[in-house]
Amino acid sequence: MADVHVPSSLDEVFRLLSDEPSATLFAGGTDVMVRSSPDMRERGPFLCLERVEELRGIHGSATEVRIGAATTLSEVIASPVIADLFPLLREALRHVGAPAVRNMGTLGGNICTASPAGDSLPPLYILGAEVELRSLKGRRRMPIDAFITGPGRTQLEEGEVLCAVVIGKEQGFNFHHFEKVGQRKAMAISVASLAFGAETRRDGTIVKARCAFGSVAPTVFTSRLLNDTFAGNTLNTAVLDRAVAIIREGVSPISDIRASMEYRRQVAGNLVMRLEGAGKDR
Amino acid sequence: MREDGRHFLQGPRLDAFSKVTGRERYAADEYPGEFLWAGAKRAFVPHARLLAVHTDRAAAHPGVVRVLTSLDIAGSNRLGIVRNHQPVLVDETIRHAGDAVALVVAESRETLREALELVTFDHEPLPGVFDPEQALKEGVPRIHGDNEEGNLMRAVRVRRGDPDGAFRGCDVVVEGVFETPRQEHACLETEAGWARVDEAGVLVVVASTQTPYRDRKEIAAALGLDVNRVRVIAPYLGGAFGGKDGITVQCLVGLAALSAGGVSVKMWWDRRESFLASMKRLPARMHYRLGAKKDGTFEALSCRLYYDAGPYAGLAGEIMAMGVEHAGSAYRIPNVNIEGYCVYTNNALGGPFRGFGVPQSTAGMEQVVDMAAEKLGMDPLELRRVNALGTGDRNCVGVELKYSTGFSECVDRLADHPLWKEREAWKASAPPWKKRGCGVGCMAHAIGYPALIPDEANARVELTESGTIRVYSGVSDMGQGNAGTYLRIAGEILNQDPATMEVIQPDTDHGLPSGTSSASRTTYTFGNAVIRAARSLKEVILRSGARCLEVEDIDSLELVPGAVRIKGSGRKAALRDVAALIDAVDRSCKGYFRTPYDESTLGIMYLGAHVLFSFGAHLARIEVDTLTGRIDVVDYVAVTDAGRVLNRAQYDQQVQGSIAQGIGYALMEDYVMKDGRHETGDLATYIIPTSLDVPDMVSIAVETDETTGPFGMKGIGEVVISGCVPAIANAFHDACGVRITRVPLTPERVLSALAGQGGKE
Known part of the structure; x- marks a missing residue:
């Protein structure tokens, strides 16, 4: 031994x-x-x-x-x-x-x-x-x-x-969201994940936001362009559509036994759609 | 106590405490004194001619006792049940990546691992055959040169009525091609066992096996021993599900023991070796066509089923035949043309797995039934009710159902369930990004062996010298709890508390041949034999009790826990005293049972057909996430006719375990092979459900009274699993309006199906 x-x-x-x-x-x-x-x-x-x-x-x-x-x-x-x-x-x-x-x-x-x-x-x-x-x-x-x-x-x-x-200690986020996509609900290796933190106003307008993705690039994927896309906007369809485009353009996933590159790219974009309308009244 | 007075049948399973405390010992848990380790050198090439095996370096490695090859095998070196052509150690041809080319015996596991690296072999690669439909084409390399039909292992065809004419007369015809994946059993206890040659020169093999009696013959033939010089013992198994229905470690560890000079040799496959070398559920591709009248009456069924057997026959042809027999699920269909093909490939070994070929064809049939319902504009359960088999009807292969047939009641009970009746409101309240759907799947499952194979059991129940009851089980307990059930059955007849009784696990030296732990027969067939043995013993005990208590009439006596008592009086004789008055040989009683069969079915199909069936109707409520493609099974209802319920807890455990395994089969389990390589060779890549992936399950028992069954029961071990794929696949169609014909329904397949609809997702 x-x-x-x-x-x-x-x-x-x-x-x-x-x-x-x-x-x-x-x-x-x-x-x-x-x-x-x-x-x-x-x-x-x-x-x-x-x-x-x-x-x-x-x-x-x-x-x-x-x-x-x-x-x-x-x-x-x-x-x-x-x-x-x-x-x-x-x-x-x-x-x-x-x-x-x-x-x-x-x-x-x-x-x-x-x-x-x-x-x-x-x-x-x-x-x-x-x-x-x-x-x-x-x-x-x-x-x-x-x-x-x-x-x-x-x-x-x-x-x-x-x-x-x-x-x-001072992060200034009053809204957060995390979602992991795996092959099952526990004991799963992430196929794609999204972490999202934001400071929002009562009406849902984003003051600042940060987005980070797991499993869709060699290391965690972040993008200043993506973060800036949210600033000053609510999480509305038009903004999220822009975000999806930036994400799909920016990620560089691989194909393996768990998921294909195409699926990871698709889902990485999709995950932010879940945020539609979120962040209000906080 | 139940109204009918049966109280020793109920209660928690008798092996629960020893299981949860880890006191129960599986074959893998045994470390038999001073012992050696055996391990196999695996081929890791899918198809090749073996030219030479080099063992010198391994043999010279310190701590290595022996390195064995096919040349060291005195017997046929061939395994098989119907066809004997699987080598214990490859002598000519490697036919799949898990084939063993050499066997190393060493003093420690570490040394064994090192020595296995030192064994090398020369081979000439042969072109591989990996797709079963391709494998049947002209010019494709043959996996078995002596097989007259090329790579076709076996074909089974059943034709009834005039299917072609009937299709022409149908108002609605639907068709589809469906695929089901290769599924791995993933037992808690991987394949394990140990062996030694005892003082009398008998090869004793203790193994994790469902089939001790059949193993004994196979070991003897393959290793060149007289069958009487082989003894097989089957302790409790840590799961099997069909994966240990046959030889795994038995011949290898036996071969090692033959050259170990009386020392014990242990073999225990790790998870990777288990995945590489063990059998899998046969993948299937199924072409289905179903025709119906406007009122929903099924008129004609035509299907072609291709099962990928892997490289050796094993029980693959029989599995495919079961798929053929159940190709029409639980419906009356007067005109059928069913063709089943079982095909050799260089993929993983195919073999038994809970359901034995039926989950595949049921997945196909129950999906075309839903397609027919949609085209007819009928409620899917109503369409099933219209065509449901009842007593006196003929099933798809033409067998008249003469035994209990509670299928219609299963459908009715499901149709009445709130989770079905209130489905539209539930679907309409789906949260954002979710689509909800409800699907049904129905099934039949035969009990016991087909007509040609006698389905027999021989039980032995004994009053010991000390006055306790001992039951000799002839059928392995692979975790389903049948051993405890045998105690409960004997306890019920003898009015003895099962907790005071003892069960002896199968041992070819002590027990009597009773067939395999499979085919939904373990309690049905052997339980019946236990009843007969216990009744005989009861009479022996009462007669001796009469002598003890000095009464003439045994009708004035009754058995009470621990004693024989004069009815209506307090006078009793302890069983220990009663036993003292009986000759040792007479304290042990035998009981025999043979499952009903019908010789007239021998002409219908290969091996004949079955006559006795369990039935079921399932509902799955699912939620589809349109952003990720993930499917959640939210609710599940299984209505089952498996006759009377002997023990509610164990009955529901079979239902729940089957659903969990069925959900895995439907949503995530897919043993992927690429050019004969194992792509999902461990539990990190082969995904099975966790407790979080399985919903709360509703189990409803339709308790028909099967008069041939022990206390009215039929087999419950397999029937349930066949419903899960179709119920979930139909629910997906209900949710999304598109059908994915290939399971598992992975998030990736779901997203691409949704994208194909032209939707935004």
């Missing part, structure tokens, strides 16, 4: 990492375990992050909320702070896998897997989340959209650990 290390502090993590730079970081294992099967030895040794106290929990400052990377998805969902400030993130995480997966899987793990279908990613893009990376060399922060560079690819360097996700 492969070596499995279960450090309890970040210092220990860094020490182990400098001894074994090729170790696989493991935080919940809901992706790593599946990928490594059947032969775990080829991917070992494993360095488990779940018991590192500095990586756990949700803590707020005056302006930011810091979510430890090894916080489980269930813990994020259950957090009153998250429910209050970032309901969009909570809603998206509720669509990950099933309870057993959410109890083991972690937010940091979902980010570092960097799957085009990662369900936490579209809301984190919309919320302007930043990731905090640490190594023996020090600490750095970068926006999540800079951190993820492609399918399964991130800016994480050797010896470096994603320690936390930091989200600004």
Whole structure:
């Protein structure tokens, strides 16, 4: 069997990492375990992050909320702070896998897997989340959209650990929407997903909006042009038709066993149609 | 207690506690002392001539005990039930990606995995055959060179009346081509078992199998053993659904044990190997044409059914024949021409799966029935009622129904259900972007084997020395709970609490041959045998009780839990004392039953036809999302005539399990193969429903009294699954006005069907 290390502090993590730079970081294992099967030895040794106290929990400052990377998805969902400030993130995480997966899987793990279908990613893009990376060399922060560079690819360097996700408290959204299309209602890998956050007036006019799509491009698809299309308008048919055109033009999906490129492109556009008439009286 | 006094039949299933606490042990759970692991080297090529197998490197690997090839097999190295042509280990030709070319026996699972990588083989690729209709054309490579009819494994044709003339006289004729997918059983327990040669030189195989008695013969023939030197034991199975109706690990693990010098050898396929090497429900393409009079009376049916068998016969031809027999669902149709073709391909193995060929043809028939209703302007349930089979009618292949036939009542009960009657209001209140539809699907399903194959059971019920009751089951319990039902039946006859009784799972050494755990027969056939055995034992017990209690007349005695009692008196003798007065051989009673059959049906079709059927009528209410194409099954009603209900909980579990599996079949399950490759080789890509994908289900029992059945019952295990595809497909047409003739109805197919209508979506 492969070596499995279960450090309890970040210092220990860094020490182990400098001894074994090729170790696989493991935080919940809901992706790593599946990928490594059947032969775990080829991917070992494993360095488990779940018991590192500095990586756990949700803590707020005056302006930011810091979510430890090894916080489980269930813990994020259950957090009153998250429910209050970032309901969009909570809603998206509720669509990950099933309870057993959410109890083991972690937010940091979902980010570092960097799957085009990662369900936490579209809301984190919309919320302007930043990731905090640490190594023996020090600490750095970068926006999540800079951190993820492609399918399964991130800016994480050797010896470096994603320690936390930091989200600004002031988002200004009073309307949010999340929809995931999978092949079934749970235990599904996203075929396409939409996260949408907006600040609206009572009459439904959008002050500002942000849109992010999962599973329709190598990384989360966002578009300033798309966001700007909504500003100053209500979610009416004409605006949504323009949005659909921008989306279908902008996404670059693939075909795989779950869905074809054509379907993903079609549905990515369709998903915003669900917003028609929404955002009023809020 | 029910009015009729049957109280030991009811209650929660007796294996529930051991199942939910994990105490029940499946074959996969057994680690028999010091043991070795066996594993198969799979071909991963769909069609090739095998030139050489190189085992030296694997054999030299530390921890490897043996590496075996076809050359190490002393017997025929051929498996089969009707045709023996499937190699245990390939000797000449690889015919599908899951074929095994070598067998490695090793000390640990890790070593086994490494050694399997070290086995290599040389092969010469042969052109593959992957489409069953193409496979029948001239010039296509033959999968079995010795098969006179090319790639046609078997054809079954039934012609009655004058279909051509009848079609000309019809007011309405509808037709369509329908396709159903390859479906994987996806059992909780993947294929597993262990074997060893015991001190007496007998090969003992403990396996997750529905068919211990048939396996015994197949193992003996393939491995070259006397059948009396093979013993097969079938513990509780962690699911099977037909997927373990035959040989999976048995011969491989048996072969390994023969060269392991008395040491036990275990084999347990992981999920990927299970998907690669196991049988699947046969995909089908069905050309249907139905003709009716203006008043809705069906006059003529013509259909051609193509079933993709995969590379070996197995039971594929018999599955197709069942599809033919049920091609007309549950209706009177005087003129028919039904043709069924079962075709060899280099795709995955085809084999039994709950429904045994009937879900395919029912999907076709019940959709053309709806098309006829639309063209006639008739209510779809009314059209079904008009043509419903009743007692004394002849079914589509011409068999007169002489046994219980509660189909009309099923239709009537469904027509009366609020979810059907109030459907228009429900449809009209669909939320934005949703379309709602209601569809029905009806079905019949035969009980037991066709006429030519004796459907027999031999039960043994015993009063043990300690005064308890023991039932020797001859039919595997693959999860349906039949073992507990046998206890309940014996308990009912003997007035003993089933919780105090014991059931012995099938073992070819202890039990008596009783056929397979399949064909909706496990409780019907074996239960009848249990009743007979228990009645004999009751008499033995009462006679001995009379001696114990010193009374002359056994009619003055009654059995009560744990004792024999003099009626109307408190005097009783404990069963332990009663048992002490009986010779050991007499404490064990046998009971025999053979399911009704009709020899005159032998001329109708291959193997003859069935005479006894369960029936059903289903309603699915669905909501279609026009933005994503996703279908939600919102409500489901299953009305079933499976005779009297022995145990309501277990009856409903069969109904619910079938619906869940049927919803998967209708909406998402599709085992995709491309050029013989398995494209959905694991549970991440082969999608089965979760609990959230299955709605609350209404199960209504139309309790006809089947006089030949144990306490009036008929089989409930299979009939229900055939209704789901047509009910959901018809509901989709009702919702959207367009028909998708190919299931599963994936979101992608739905969106493209809606786009084809010219709608905005």
